[in-house]
Amino acid sequence: xxxxxxxxxxxxKNAAPLRPEAYERARTTLRAAMAEAGPARVPExxxxxxxxxxxxxxxxxxxxxxxxxVAGIGALAAAxxxxxxxxxxxxxxxxxxxxxxxxxxxxxxxxxxxxxxxKLVALVTDIKASDEPLPGDASLVKxxxxxxxxxxxVTYNLYTDGGEYYVTDTEGALPEAIAGGDNLAEDVNxxxxxxxxxxxxxxxxxxxxxxxxATPNAFGLGLSPDEQKAAWDEAMAKQERILREKGVATPPKxxxxxxxxxxxxxHLWTNxxxxxxxxxxxxxxxxxxxxxxxxxxxxxxxxxTTGGQPTLTLTAGPALxxxxxxxxxxxxxxxxxxxRSVVGAQGAPSSVTTFKVSRVTLADIEAGGS
Numbered sequence: 001x002x003x004x005x006x007x008x009x010x011x012x013k014n015a016a017p018l019r020p021e022a023y024e025r026a027r028t029t030l031r032a033a034m035a036e037a038g039p040a041r042v043p044e045x046x047x048x049x050x051x052x053x054x055x056x057x058x059x060x061x062x063x064x065x066x067x068x069x070v071a072g073i074g075a076l077a078a079a080x081x082x083x084x085x086x087x088x089x090x091x092x093x094x095x096x097x098x099x100x101x102x103x104x105x106x107x108x109x110x111x112x113x114x115x116x117x118x119k120l121v122a123l124v125t126d127i128k129a130s131d132e133p134l135p136g137d138a139s140l141v142k143x144x145x146x147x148x149x150x151x152x153x154v155t156y157n158l159y160t161d162g163g164e165y166y167v168t169d170t171e172g173a174l175p176e177a178i179a180g181g182d183n184l185a186e187d188v189n190x191x192x193x194x195x196x197x198x199x200x201x202x203x204x205x206x207x208x209x210x211x212x213x214a215t216p217n218a219f220g221l222g223l224s225p226d227e228q229k230a231a232w233d234e235a236m237a238k239q240e241r242i243l244r245e246k247g248v249a250t251p252p253k254x255x256x257x258x259x260x261x262x263x264x265x266x267h268l269w270t271n272x273x274x275x276x277x278x279x280x281x282x283x284x285x286x287x288x289x290x291x292x293x294x295x296x297x298x299x300x301x302x303x304x305t306t307g308g309q310p311t312l313t314l315t316a317g318p319a320l321x322x323x324x325x326x327x328x329x330x331x332x333x334x335x336x337x338x339x340r341s342v343v344g345a346q347g348a349p350s351s352v353t354t355f356k357v358s359r360v361t362l363a364d365i366e367a368g369g370s
Contacts, residue, residue: 119301119312120294127287127336128200136359137161139281142171145353159278160362163190175366188215192275199288204295211275211292212267219264229254265296266320273329276338280357286336296320306330306339325350 141157158166158174165185166177191214199207209221218235220228236243236251243251255263272292279285293299298317305311310333318326330340343351 117294117299117301119303120290120314123312123333123336124200124287124290124294126334127283127290130283132283134161134282134359136361138360138362138365139279140171140358140360140365141277141280142356143277143353145351147351157278158360158362158365165189165278172368175368178362178366189278191215192271193279193285196272196275196279196285196288196292197282199292200284204291207288208268208292208295211271212264214271214275215267217267219260219267221264262298262319265298268292269296269299269316269320269327273327273341277341277355280336280338280355281359283336290331290336303333304330310334311339 138158138160141159143155143157144152145155146152154169156168156171156174158164158178163185164183166174166182167184168174168177192211195207195211195214198210212219212221218232220231223231232254240251254260272289275285276289293314294301296316298319300315300317302313302315303310304313311330312333314329314331316327316329318324321327325344327344328340328342329338331338337357338355340355341351341353342349
């Protein structure tokens with residue numbers, strides 16, 4: 001049976017709400033696929049959760065499972081090669097910004113003249129300047145997510161430096177999850193984190209391609225134009241049945257220009273934010289992610305205040321989500337730690353997630369401490 005991302009979401013009857021990036025990616029993907037067949041009615045809510053995470057040993061849907069299903073957008077994207085597509089939009093204008101990934105896809109790494117947002121670049125410099133050896137050997141992220149104003153849903157997400165991932169709805173349940181081998185990590189997790197680490201000090205053009213390619217796509221970044229077209233055609237051929245079932249008689253045309261740039265930057269944003277949610281306790285990951293986000297023209301950065309503390313508000317505009325909404329990420333202005341993520345739909349928040357990040361020692365967690 002072949003399913004697309006929204007089909008997978010609809011089948012997670014007992015799953016916890018999707019992580020904001022996964023939720024928006026799945027919704028955007030189906031909206032894009034239906035673009036040539038007319039307006040699509042897309043579910044605006046994620047499934048409800050089970051009372052306990054007894055699913056972990058039985059189901060491996062990828063890193064976004066029922067606890068926000070672990071891969072962020074990765075689980076759903078990795079489950080299928082379905083790609084984000086959009087019809088041509090003649091006459092659209094783009095704000096001034098760094099060189100496009102789409103335009104430099106066939107160029108050698110490092111040839112693009114990339115200049116990031118000045119606020120984020122300055123913060124990256126501060127993070128690097130204060131870089132010290134990490135305590136502990138794992139990161140614990142408490143996420144509180146509210147979808148469409150419903151009761152908040154809390155998860156405790158433990159990411160070990162060795163690449164394992166455990167998630168429960170109480171901190172006290174983590175030792176049992178570890179002992180039971182409920183490791184939900186997938187390859188996409190490692191790819192996203194590796195891309196963020198590389199981006200901290202590596203060639204930025206190459207790092208952007210690496211982060212985009214952390215999840216499957218048909219963009220063919222780094223390939224020649226002919227090879228890019230071949231990659232697109234192959235992906236469309238594989239998705240022919242899905243497209244037909246969704247009422248799309250003619251496969252979408254390969255996007256070019258600004259359309260392609262927005263789709264590539266959609267992957268860059270969602271993969272980067274997912275890496276940040278996973279590895280925020282590591283300053284190198286924070287620096288790499290912020291460096292990557294600073295290069296997206298559709299991302300605005302504003303000074304703000306949250307809880308009396310200076311923050312930065314990053315807004316990924318509707319152009320990155322085919323006009324279906326936006327995502328607003330609030331980070332600490334001094335450390336870059338994520339504080340809050342808001343996914344908007346039709347002018348109103350549809351998913352709000354807050355983060356509390358700390359470094360821990362795995363042995364202490366296993367022993368029932370923190």
